[in-house]
Amino acid sequence: MNLHLKDRISLVLLSLASTVGIFSVTSVFNYQKVSAHCTGYHPHHCSIDDIKDLPNQIPSEIDNCINGGGCSIPADEAWGEAGRVAYTSGQQTIAAKNSRLPAKGLTSWQKDHLRPYFGSLVDRVRIKYGATTLDNWRIGNWTINVPSDGQAFCNDIYITQRYRSNNRSLLGLIAHEMVHSQQCKRLGGASNFGYKYFKEYKRANQNYRNNQLEREAYDFEAKFDREYASREERIRTAKRHVNWSTNLGDRIQSHREMPEGSFLQSGDGRFKMVVQGDGNLVVYQNNRPIWASNTSGKGSPSFKLAMQSDGNLVMYGRTGVVWASNTDRKGVSPYNLVMQNDGNLVIYDRNGTPTWATNTCCR
Numbered sequence: 001m002n003l004h005l006k007d008r009i010s011l012v013l014l015s016l017a018s019t020v021g022i023f024s025v026t027s028v029f030n031y032q033k034v035s036a037h038c039t040g041y042h043p044h045h046c047s048i049d050d051i052k053d054l055p056n057q058i059p060s061e062i063d064n065c066i067n068g069g070g071c072s073i074p075a076d077e078a079w080g081e082a083g084r085v086a087y088t089s090g091q092q093t094i095a096a097k098n099s100r101l102p103a104k105g106l107t108s109w110q111k112d113h114l115r116p117y118f119g120s121l122v123d124r125v126r127i128k129y130g131a132t133t134l135d136n137w138r139i140g141n142w143t144i145n146v147p148s149d150g151q152a153f154c155n156d157i158y159i160t161q162r163y164r165s166n167n168r169s170l171l172g173l174i175a176h177e178m179v180h181s182q183q184c185k186r187l188g189g190a191s192n193f194g195y196k197y198f199k200e201y202k203r204a205n206q207n208y209r210n211n212q213l214e215r216e217a218y219d220f221e222a223k224f225d226r227e228y229a230s231r232e233e234r235i236r237t238a239k240r241h242v243n244w245s246t247n248l249g250d251r252i253q254s255h256r257e258m259p260e261g262s263f264l265q266s267g268d269g270r271f272k273m274v275v276q277g278d279g280n281l282v283v284y285q286n287n288r289p290i291w292a293s294n295t296s297g298k299g300s301p302s303f304k305l306a307m308q309s310d311g312n313l314v315m316y317g318r319t320g321v322v323w324a325s326n327t328d329r330k331g332v333s334p335y336n337l338v339m340q341n342d343g344n345l346v347i348y349d350r351n352g353t354p355t356w357a358t359n360t361c362c363r
Helices: 009-020 025-030 060-066 075-097 108-123 168-187 190-203 212-238
Strands: 126-129 136-139 142-145 150-153 156-159 251-253 256-259 262-265 271-275 281-285 288-292 304-307 313-317 320-324 336-339 345-348 354-357
Touching (some): 075 150, 075 156, 108 212, 150 168, 168 190, 190 212, 251 256, 256 262, 262 336, 271 336
Antiparallel strands (some): 271 281, 281 288, 304 313, 313 320, 336 345
C-alpha cells in the first residue's frame, strides 16, 4: 500500500506501539468484524467496532513474542505469522466497507502506460475509486487515524480519490499499488504476502519506508514517474514545429552553428537541409523528405546543429547531444557542410575530400 500518506496495517501497529506502549497485538491482528449494520444498504454504518479478541487465531507463543514476552521463535517469524492474519482480515474488512462501490478495470489509457511494466496484470486488477480505506483503528479508549490514498489487497485496489480521466498523479498511485498486486502474485497469495510484509517490516526495525516490499514499490513509482515524464516530453517535442525562417545559403564552415528553424538550400533551390523544432535533421527535395537523422522527439528543445572544428557534425538539444555524424578527426581542418544541387549533403575537409554524406545523390 502506498504512503504519500499511503499506509498499511503495519504502520498502525508502529504508531500504536509508540503511543500506547505494550498492547494486545493479538487483538489488532484478530480483529475482523465490522458493524452489524455494515451492509450494501447502509455503507455509512461501516465503522470499525471496538476490537475484540478472537481466541486461538494466533498461537500464544506468537502473541507473547510480539508483546514483549519470551520468544520461542525468531521475532521476525512471529511478526510474519501474525501478518498472515492481519492482511487477510484487512482484506475482508475493507471489502465490506466498500461493498456498494463498483469495481472498475483499468481504462485503455491506463493500460497503455502500465502494460509494458505489468503485462497481463493490467487486465486482472480491479479498482474501487472513492473508497474508504482502513484508516481508523480503536483499542479500548485509544483511537488512531492514518490517512491513506490507496491500499492494495492482491488484485483488489482501493483508491480514496475519485476517478479522473487520463490523470498522471492518479496513474502513479495506481502504479505503486500494482507493485503490491504483483508482489502478492509472486509470493503466492494474500496469506503469504501478509507474512512477508510483516516479517520485512520487523526486519526493517518497524520502519515503514525501509520495508523491502515498500522500497520496491516506491523505487518503481519514482522510475515510472521519470519515464512517464520523459515519454510525454518526447511526444511534445515530436509535435513541435518551428518555422523555417533563416536561409543560410548552401553551406556552413567549421565553428558555425545553425539554430532550429534555419536551413541550407542548394544553389538551384530544389533541396533544403532543415534543423527542425522536433529535434530532427531532414533533407527535403521540393518539401518531400529524402533523408532524416530520425531523432524526432529525442532530446529537449531548443535544438542547434554545429559543424565542429574537429570535423564532427552534431545536433544538440538543451540537455546534450541528440545526433552526430561521428566524423571527428577525419580529414584535415577546416571543414565545410554543403547542400549540393544533386541532393547530397556532404562534409568536405580542407583538401576537398568528403568525410561524410547523406548518400542522397543524383536526383
